[in-house]
Amino acid sequence: MTYRGMTVETIKINGDKGDPISAYVARPSGSKTLPGIVLVHHLPGWSEIYCEMTRKFAHHGYLAICHNLYERSGQGNPDDVAAKVRAEGGVPDAQVIGDTEAAVKWMRAQPGHNGKVGVFGSCSGGRHAFLYACHKRDVDACADLWGGRVVMAKEELNAKTPTSPIELTKDLSCPLLGIFGNEDRAPSPEQVDQHEAELKKHGKAYEFHRYDGAGHGIFYYHRPMYRVEQALDGWNKVFAFFGKHLAG
Amino acid sequence: MCTSIVEIAPASGMAKAGEDGWFSLTHSVVSYDHARHALLEDAITIDFVNCGLEPGARAAVELTLDAAKALSSALNKAIAAAEIEEADRLHALERMRRVALVAA
Numbered sequence: 001m002t003y004r005g006m007t008v009e010t011i012k013i014n015g016d017k018g019d020p021i022s023a024y025v026a027r028p029s030g031s032k033t034l035p036g037i038v039l040v041h042h043l044p045g046w047s048e049i050y051c052e053m054t055r056k057f058a059h060h061g062y063l064a065i066c067h068n069l070y071e072r073s074g075q076g077n078p079d080d081v082a083a084k085v086r087a088e089g090g091v092p093d094a095q096v097i098g099d100t101e102a103a104v105k106w107m108r109a110q111p112g113h114n115g116k117v118g119v120f121g122s123c124s125g126g127r128h129a130f131l132y133a134c135h136k137r138d139v140d141a142c143a144d145l146w147g148g149r150v151v152m153a154k155e156e157l158n159a160k161t162p163t164s165p166i167e168l169t170k171d172l173s174c175p176l177l178g179i180f181g182n183e184d185r186a187p188s189p190e191q192v193d194q195h196e197a198e199l200k201k202h203g204k205a206y207e208f209h210r211y212d213g214a215g216h217g218i219f220y221y222h223r224p225m226y227r228v229e230q231a232l233d234g235w236n237k238v239f240a241f242f243g244k245h246l247a248g
Numbered sequence: 249m250c251t252s253i254v255e256i257a258p259a260s261g262m263a264k265a266g267e268d269g270w271f272s273l274t275h276s277v278v279s280y281d282h283a284r285h286a287l288l289e290d291a292i293t294i295d296f297v298n299c300g301l302e303p304g305a306r307a308a309v310e311l312t313l314d315a316a317k318a319l320s321s322a323l324n325k326a327i328a329a330a331e332i333e334e335a336d337r338l339h340a341l342e343r344m345r346r347v348a349l350v351a352a
Contacts, residue, residue, distance in 0.1 A: 043250065044284055073303060079284050080303035083295045086254055087277045123250050123282070148250020156252055186249035215289065216249045217282065225289050 005029030006058040008051075013067065013106050016098025021071040023103060024051050026058035033114045035246035036107035038139070039066035040100055040121035040128045045082035046070060049220060057120075060239055062246075063113055067103040069096055069128075092160040096128045097135050104138050114248030116140045120238070123147065123217065127165060133176065134168035141245035143177040143238055146216050148186035151194050169198040175205040177241040179234045181214035181227070209237050249290060253280040263296040263307035271305045274298045283310045292316035 008026045015021035024046070028034060037057045041050040046068040057064035069091055073084045085091060100119065107117050118141040121129035126147025133142035149156065152164035176199065180192050187195075192210065199206045211218065211234070217225040218234055259273040275297050283291035291310040298305040311319065 044282060076303035079308075080306045082284075083277070083293075083306050083308060084297060084299065084303040086279060087256060087275050087295060087297050087299055089254075089256070127250070146250075149252060184249055186251055217289075223282075223289070224287050 001061055002059055003028035003030065003061055004059070006055065008055060008058075011106075013102045015067065015071070015102045016095045019072060021068050021099055021102070022046070023065050023067040023106070024054050025066075026055045026064045027112075028058045028061055028063070031112065032061075033112055033248055034061055034063050035114050035116040035118065035242070035248065036063040036065070036110070037242065037246075038100060038103045038107060038117060038119045039064060040096070040119060040125035040132070041066055041069060042121070042123035042125045043082065044123075045078035045085070047078040047082075049222065053120075053219075062118075062242070063107060063110055065103050065107055067099055069099055089158075090160055093128070093131055093162070097132055100128065100132045101136060101138070104136070108138070114246070116246035116248060118143065118242045118246050120242075121145065121147065122219065124149070126150075130172075130176065131165050131168065133174050134165065134171045137173040139174050141175050141177070141242055142172075143179070143241060145179045145234070145238075146181060146184055146187065146218065148184075148216075150187060151191040166195055166198055169195070169204065170202045172199070172202070172204050175241075175245050176207075177238065178206065178208040179218070179237060180208065180210045181216060181218050181225075181230070182210055182212050183215035186216070207237075207241065209234065249281070251279075251281045251290070255279070259296065261296075265305060265307050271298050271301060274300060280313075286310040286312075288312060 006026050006028050011023050012020050013023050050066050054064045054066045070081045070085050117139045119129045119139045120143040122145035126144035127150050129142050130144045150165045182189050211230040214227040214230045218227050219231045255278045257276045259276040261273050262270045264270050273296055277295040279293050293310050296307040
């Protein structure tokens with residue numbers, strides 16, 4: 001079922017350490033009780049395509065929220081804000097988890113929510129979504145789309161990213177969906193293999209879909225990496241996965 | 249690809265961003281990751297920024313690897329020539345200082 005009617009707005013929530021951050025919210029019209037999706041945006045920031053994907057989830061019958069992980073670096077064009085974050089050395093994983101927890105709590109407090117929450121992210125957002133589902137136990141399903149740096153070498157670790165996410169796989173608290181392109185180099189197919197082996201080792205519920213003829217950013221229709229066939233199938237996989245795990 | 253290829257260098261100078269004009273710099277940031285505007289999967293992005301100002305205080309380019317190499321080569325040549333110029337100037341100043349000392 002699709003929902004052509006929806007309301008969208010930008011709200012403020014209290015993120016990590018109580019910092020006020022913006023969040024883009026889309027609510028399908030009607031009075032039906034619905035599941036929720038928390039979107040964790042990608043490295044290029046709280047951008048137009050993430051607002052579009054927030055509305056896409058609403059169109060498919062989810063309450064959806066996408067919070068701005070880069071709020072503390074100021075307001076402006078998302079490219080410029082992302083560049084400032086880059087110049088500052090990125091955002092700390094712990095802060096992203098705190099901000100995402102606030103979005104999950106907001107979702108769970110909404111009237112008309114069915115009590116189920118999925119967390120979704122692509123690129124760095126996929127990595128962060130997975131991290132969140134390993135650190136917290138308040139989401140019911142997690143989708144990691146081509147999240148790079150889930151497997152990190154020791155020399156990549158620093159104060160902001162102190163732990164390689166794959167090390168936390170044993171703590172994954174919900175089913176995981178992974179969508180990857182076999183021509184991607186971060187994550188490389190070998191890194192996806194490592195992650196899959198770790199999931200198997202710990203008996204975690206997961207499904208990975210790995211596409212030939214595709215690299216990174218398969219769904220980004222405005223970029224050269226867009227792959228229409230794989231993207232259409234991938235979206236079907238996303239909605240089937242959340243439909244299965246977030247039904248009320 | 250989600251790389252962690254980011255090099256951050258302190259910067260002194262000025263950059264121009266849009267119609268807002270020139271602003272002073274604090275950093276130059278060079279990365280290789282997703283292109284946002286160039287029709288490339290990944291690009292060398294160079295940001296000239298002032299971290300003390302709003303995010304719009306940014307002058308940026310997205311280059312192909314070949315273009316970045318050509319830029320790097322041109323930059324190195326210009327810097328080498330500039331350092332020769334600066335060395336000549338320092339020598340000339342030193343000569344003038346010694347002549348002045350002798351005259352005194």
